[in-house]
Amino acid sequence: AQSVTQLDSQVPVFEEAPVELRCNYSSSVSVYLFWYVQYPNQGLQLLLKYLSGSTLVKGINGFEAEFNKSQTSFHLRKPSVHISDTAEYFCAVTPLNTDKLIFGTGTRLQVFP
């Protein structure tokens, strides 16, 4: 079975500050990894994904994430956040032998002016 842990339920940060949202996963098989963003009353939008290759992946809106296999982590980072980054962020995995996404409980990023 697989599970995804997002330890921080809320992350408050001031505008233009750097931010890191943490994600750890557990799986007995290889997985693909994802970060999604959800704006209020909206669906989920894919920020970035790791399928294979370079462990540092860049996504939309200036976000990037690094896959660390030994620590089973996939932390999301942005060097300078904007007010418009305020949203809920979900980390997810897909085992290579299935098509379903397994989500963490989410981290609410609140950016203050």
Next chain:
Amino acid sequence: NAGVMQNPRHLVRRRGQEARLRCSPMKGHSHVYWYRQLPEEGLKFMVYLQKENIIDESGMPKERFSAEFPKEGPSILRIQQVVRGDSAAYFCASSPGGSLYTEAFFGQGTRLTVV
């Protein structure tokens, strides 16, 4: 190319009524997934369908819930005799499918409120 369309966006039902949630996948997508998001929780997988077939329903409650994806028309998630605990946001995602990974695109969700 329109995105994944879900309707209605908001649905209010009294306890004991039936709820029908519709999902039209993106053009060219033959795989549909339903997820449920309870308040203050992440999304939980419910069911994975291809045209006229249920591939994986391991996340579906055993009673009152059913899903279909007919040859023609949208995918339907049906909840019979709704209870307060069914209040949640229900999201549909679609993908073209295939042997390699293909990205799933999400709809904006249906927010079900049971009163």
